[in-house]
Amino acid sequence: MQLSLLSAEIQEFINSSLQANISKLALSKNPFPEVDWKEIINQIVSKNKSQHKLPTWFNTDNIYYPASISIEQTSSETTAKYKSELISGTSLIDLTGGFGVDDYYFSKQFEHVIHCEKNAVLSEMVQHNYGVLNVNNITCLAQNSTEVIEQSENAFDWIYIDPSRRSDVKGKVFLLKDCLPNVPENLSLYFSKSQSILIKTAPILDITAGCMELENIKSIHIVAIENEVKEILWLLEKGYDAEIEVNAVNIQKEKTDCTTFILGEHTPARFSLTQEFLYEPNAPLLKSGGVDYLCDALHITKLHPHSHLFTHSELVDFPGRRFSINEVIPFKKENLKKQLEGKKMNITTRNFPLTVEEIRKKYKIADGGTIYAFFTTNINNEKIVLICTKI
Numbered sequence: 001m002q003l004s005l006l007s008a009e010i011q012e013f014i015n016s017s018l019q020a021n022i023s024k025l026a027l028s029k030n031p032f033p034e035v036d037w038k039e040i041i042n043q044i045v046s047k048n049k050s051q052h053k054l055p056t057w058f059n060t061d062n063i064y065y066p067a068s069i070s071i072e073q074t075s076s077e078t079t080a081k082y083k084s085e086l087i088s089g090t091s092l093i094d095l096t097g098g099f100g101v102d103d104y105y106f107s108k109q110f111e112h113v114i115h116c117e118k119n120a121v122l123s124e125m126v127q128h129n130y131g132v133l134n135v136n137n138i139t140c141l142a143q144n145s146t147e148v149i150e151q152s153e154n155a156f157d158w159i160y161i162d163p164s165r166r167s168d169v170k171g172k173v174f175l176l177k178d179c180l181p182n183v184p185e186n187l188s189l190y191f192s193k194s195q196s197i198l199i200k201t202a203p204i205l206d207i208t209a210g211c212m213e214l215e216n217i218k219s220i221h222i223v224a225i226e227n228e229v230k231e232i233l234w235l236l237e238k239g240y241d242a243e244i245e246v247n248a249v250n251i252q253k254e255k256t257d258c259t260t261f262i263l264g265e266h267t268p269a270r271f272s273l274t275q276e277f278l279y280e281p282n283a284p285l286l287k288s289g290g291v292d293y294l295c296d297a298l299h300i301t302k303l304h305p306h307s308h309l310f311t312h313s314e315l316v317d318f319p320g321r322r323f324s325i326n327e328v329i330p331f332k333k334e335n336l337k338k339q340l341e342g343k344k345m346n347i348t349t350r351n352f353p354l355t356v357e358e359i360r361k362k363y364k365i366a367d368g369g370t371i372y373a374f375f376t377t378n379i380n381n382e383k384i385v386l387i388c389t390k391i
Contacts, residue, residue, distance in 0.1 A: 004035050005043060006062050017044050018051075046071050053077070054101060062132050064125045070099050075162075075200070078251055079223055079230050080105040086221070086235065087198055089157030095145035095181060096162040100126040102200075103138055106160065113138045114156075116145035146181055149193055159190050162200040174204045176213045184213045187236075191216075197236040203229040207289060210234065211244070211263070219245040220263070222284040226252055229283050248284035250319065257319040259285055261293045268292065271379040272301035272311060274328050278374065278388055279310040280348070282320040294319075307351040307376045315391065323372055323388035331375070331383035336363060340385070344369035350376045352383065 004010065010032055017025060022045060030037035046065035050058045053076045057063050065071065075083075084105035092110045094103050097117035107113045115138050117123040123142035130138050141148060149159075163179035176183045183190075183199060190197055201210065203222075210232070211217060218240045221233040227250055244263040249256065261267075269292040279300060281291050291308050294300060300312040315322065329339055344366040347356045352375045359365065359375060374386040 002035060002039055005039060006064065010035065010040065011062060014040065014043050014047060018048055020044070042067060056104075056133070057101075057129070060132055064128050066099055066122055066125060070122070073164075074099040075101045076225065076230065077101065077105075078225055082223055082249070082251065083198065083200070083221075083233055084109050086233070087158050087196070091154070091156045092158040092160055093145075093149070093152075093156045093194075094160045094162075095149070096160075096164065097123070097126065097140070098162065100130065100138070100140075102160065102162070104130070104133065104135060107135050107138050110157070111137060114148075115140045116143060116148055118142065118144050146186065146189075149189060152193060154193075156194045157196065159194045159197045160200075161190075161197065165202075174202065174206070175209060176201070176205070187215060191238045195238045197234075199234040199236065201232045201234065203232060203287065205232055207232070207246075207263075207287070216240040217244050218242075219247065220288075221247045221249055222287050224250045224282065224284040226250075227283045229287050232287075246288050246290055248282070248288045248290070248319070250282045250284050257282060259288075259290075259293070259297075259319045261288075261290045263290075265293075267296050269305065270295045270301045271304070273378055273380070274303065274325055274384075274386060275301075275311045275313045276325060277312050277315055277391075278323040278325050278386060279312070279316075279318045280321040280323070280374075281308060281310070285319055302379075304351055304377045304379055304381075307378075309350050309374065309376055322391040323374075323386075324391055325386055325388050327387040329385040329387065331385055336385070340365060340373075342366075343371065345371045345373045348372070348374050350374065352376055 026041050043065050046068045047058060049068055049071040056077060080102045088109040090111045092106050093114040095116050097103060097115035100115055103113050103115045115126060120142040123140050127140040161183060163176060163181055163183055165179050214234060216236045216238060217234055218237045219235045222229060223231050223233060246261055246263050248259045285291055286308060294310060295302065298316050300310045303309045303311060329335055340363040342364055347359055349356055372388040372390055374388065376384060378384050
């Protein structure tokens with residue numbers, strides 16, 4: 001960690017270069033030859049990436065930034081705040097500290113937080129930043145967290161873990177046993193030090209696979225920002241062996257949608273042909289696998305078991321997008337060219353043999369505009385196109 005990067009002159013240069021062309025800047029002469037030019041460039045890039053994701057850091061003077069990939073991988077302030085409000089107590093230990101955004105928010109809910117990060121440079125950087133941010137109830141340990149847990153004589157109210165996928169694991173399948181730390185392998189150790197564990201995983205983790213690998217799951221939170229799933233949270237309680245609550249959360253500027261149901265509770269879907277309104281569930285609900293729950297909860301019907309689109313004769317409050325159906329077009333060659341060719345539309349496919357790109361190319365449909373076209377399959381297994389207006 002080069003403390004000279006925090007000099008007033010260099011900090012001023014970094015702030016004045018945030019809008020610069022980084023490629024050109026990197027090739028220019030270093031105005032501060034006593035400091036590594038790559039490090040200065042990295043500070044500019046990483047601070048830029050923090051502007052919207054980490055506004056508290058971005059708007060605070062003398063923050064020291066890690067490599068930009070660390071900014072990309074860290075929790076946003078929005079998701080960190082959400083998870084911190086799920087738990088509280090006297091003590092929490094974070095086994096995978098990273099850039100420390102989660103712990104910054106945990107420190108508002110706990111008397112004492114321990115931040116474990118085996119990368120000594122990153123640990124020092126985080127400790128410096130906490131000082132700048134006036135946080136004084138977090139202890140930073142540049143040690144292997146498993147060793148810290150094993151050697152600790154203290155119990156903790158909560159253990160927090162954000163396991164990262166090992167670089168030597170190939171393929172697309174995401175399993176917790178392929179991450180560091182190996183949570184399934186170490187669960188008994190963790191439960192010997194705490195009654196409560198919070199685990200953050202990437203959206204790629206399948207809910208069913210996670211349930212098979214973990215024990216004592218009390219609740220699952222699938223968290224999205226503006227309809228993009230960012231993380232899955234698993235709350236574990238020692239000895240818990242009852243129903244698992246699933247929360248599909250979509251945090252938006254105007255409001256936060258949260259749909260809650262019990263995992264595995266069978267709620268049979270009801271089906272019908274299209275009615276006046278179309279409903280598209282938000283991303284966390286689709287990820288949860290619990291969309292059929294909406295039929296009973298909102299008294300609406302599905303178009304098809306695999307389409308995951310809903311319809312109703314009335315407009316209802318819905319966790320997702322709502323549309324007024326203007327026209328239902330059978331997907332037949334003689335109809336489509338005349339009705340679709342050359343138009344400007346927002347296209348979505350659900351349970352349909354063609355991709356959006358194939359449809360655009362085939363019918364020369366431009367992207368955008370106010371018309372929304374859903375290419376899907378109805379309960380009679382007929383391919384249809386729904387021409388809609390967004391509500």
